[in-house]
Amino acid sequence: xxxxxxxxxxxxxxxxxxxxxxxxxxxxxxxxxxxxxxxxxxxxxxxxxxxxxxxxxxxxxxxxxxxxxxxxxxxxxxxxxxxxxxxxxxxxxxxxxxxxxxxxxxxxxxxxxxxxxxxxxxxxxxxxxxxxxxxxxxxxxxxxxxxxxxxxxxxxxxxxxxxxxxxxxxxxxxxx
Amino acid sequence: xxxxxxxxxxxxxxxxxxxxxxxxxxxxxxxxxxxxxxxxxxxxxxxxxxxxxxxxxxxxxxxxxxxxxxxxxxxxxxxxxxxxxxxxxxxxxxxxxxxxxxxxxxxxxxxxxxxxxxxxxxxxxxxxxxxxxxxxxxxxxxxxxxxxxxxxxxxxxxxxxxxxxxxxxxxxxxxxxxxxxxxxxxxxxxxxxxxxxxxxxxxxxxxxxxxxxxxxxxxxxxxxxxxxxxxxxxxxxxxxxxxxxxxxxxxxxxxxxxxxxxxxxxxxxxxxxxxxxxxxxxxxxxxxxxxxxxx
Numbered sequence: 001x002x003x004x005x006x007x008x009x010x011x012x013x014x015x016x017x018x019x020x021x022x023x024x025x026x027x028x029x030x031x032x033x034x035x036x037x038x039x040x041x042x043x044x045x046x047x048x049x050x051x052x053x054x055x056x057x058x059x060x061x062x063x064x065x066x067x068x069x070x071x072x073x074x075x076x077x078x079x080x081x082x083x084x085x086x087x088x089x090x091x092x093x094x095x096x097x098x099x100x101x102x103x104x105x106x107x108x109x110x111x112x113x114x115x116x117x118x119x120x121x122x123x124x125x126x127x128x129x130x131x132x133x134x135x136x137x138x139x140x141x142x143x144x145x146x147x148x149x150x151x152x153x154x155x156x157x158x159x160x161x162x163x164x165x166x167x168x169x170x171x172x173x174x175x176x
Numbered sequence: 177x178x179x180x181x182x183x184x185x186x187x188x189x190x191x192x193x194x195x196x197x198x199x200x201x202x203x204x205x206x207x208x209x210x211x212x213x214x215x216x217x218x219x220x221x222x223x224x225x226x227x228x229x230x231x232x233x234x235x236x237x238x239x240x241x242x243x244x245x246x247x248x249x250x251x252x253x254x255x256x257x258x259x260x261x262x263x264x265x266x267x268x269x270x271x272x273x274x275x276x277x278x279x280x281x282x283x284x285x286x287x288x289x290x291x292x293x294x295x296x297x298x299x300x301x302x303x304x305x306x307x308x309x310x311x312x313x314x315x316x317x318x319x320x321x322x323x324x325x326x327x328x329x330x331x332x333x334x335x336x337x338x339x340x341x342x343x344x345x346x347x348x349x350x351x352x353x354x355x356x357x358x359x360x361x362x363x364x365x366x367x368x369x370x371x372x373x374x375x376x377x378x379x380x381x382x383x384x385x386x387x388x389x390x391x392x393x394x395x396x397x398x399x400x401x402x403x404x405x406x407x408x409x410x411x412x413x414x415x416x417x418x419x420x421x422x423x424x425x426x427x428x429x430x431x432x433x434x435x436x437x438x439x440x441x442x443x444x445x446x447x448x449x450x451x452x453x454x455x456x457x458x459x460x461x462x463x464x465x466x467x468x469x470x471x
């Protein structure tokens with residue numbers, strides 16, 4: 001028994017420290033990319049005049065890392081002179097009148113209610129579900145060749161009271 | 177081990193003392209006497225002097241004594257010196273002794289001495305395996321490999337080399353992750369490729385290569401500022417996607433070789449997640465969950 005233990009000890013000492021995944025990063029990059037898109041939208045769309053001292057981004061549904069990235073962004077960036085406020089909601093009825101409402105896939109059924117509720121109120125509706133750009137969302141994230149891109153529905157944006165910049169239109173994968 | 181080596185050596189010296197050939201090689205005899213008395217400097221002087229004698233020089237026993245003297249010098253005075261010349265001379269002398277010992281009279285003892293010195297090279301290779309001393313570490317490792325493969329027919333050179341190159345790549349990867357140094361990145365890749373050249377089916381080498389590419393992709397997006405413009409955002413995203421795609425075949429190979437490995441399943445899930453392939457990412461997420469249920 002003693003000999004076996006010594007043999008095991010020698011084998012252990014006589015090997016290099018094999019590296020197994022200690023450097024593996026588990027960051028959610030799609031969420032960071034979407035946050036950067038949202039910041040670009042916030043800078044590039046034109047909103048109706050408002051007296052709000054904050055630029056409000058509402059998240060409807062669950063995506064903790066997206067919420068974290070947007071919160072991080074809000075701590076360092078501003079839209080013009082306005083601070084960014086990010087808040088998560090579970091129901092469309094709780095959302096008051098944000099500049100941006102991002103409806104996550106688990107709450108995609110709330111899109112039609114959101115379209116009705118925020119019609120002409122200067123809220124940019126963002127989704128990430130196939131067909132949503134045709135169902136009232138102004139921006140819908142899609143995947144093309146493993147990259148995140150977006151579709152733009154100018155009509156929906158117009159109905160919401162928003163003016164679309166030419167840059168956004170140019171960069172959209174598809175414009176409705 | 178030291179005790180056994182010394183017993184073997186003094187048993188050898190006993191035989192040597194009565195060997196008539198050495199009546200002619202007086203200096204070797206003096207070197208032997210000095211070793212016995214622990215006078216290593218004198219022993220070194222006499223053994224070096226005896227190398228001028230062609231008869232002594234052609235006998236394995238002279239080289240054996242020389243090897244022993246230098247080994248003792250290394251142990252007593254240079255054991256902390258990774259570039260010890262005494263150790264180098266000891267190895268050369270024992271190798272010469274092995275070559276000349278045609279009748280294998282002292283083979284066992286010579287081999288044990290070489291293994292001892294080889295193990296010291298291995299320890300030094302391990303001790304110096306960092307980004308600053310890595311060339312010294314490589315030298316030590318090569319010395320270790322050369323010694324062991326010449327004296328141990330069961331020695332697994334390939335697996336030891338893979339372990340070593342993976343460890344070396346790790347140190348450079350750590351530096352790359354900290355500093356984004358392109359030199360460190362190149363070194364990381366070089367040593368991972370070396371490991372894969374030796375065995376393209378090494379699970380660890382494939383996995384680590386995948387992780388390297390994966391992290392490179394992650395780092396591009398992590399460093400990206402939120403207010404990067406849309407053209408740049410597309411460009412950076414494509415660069416990251418390309419790296420995630422580079423990671424995929426290595427991780428897939430590792431997965432095929434070891435489908436029940438939790439870290440590989442996590443890696444597959446992670447790569448497909450970053451590639452926005454929800455279907456495949458969820459497939460591996462489910463496999464992970466199933467594995468967790470089993471355990």
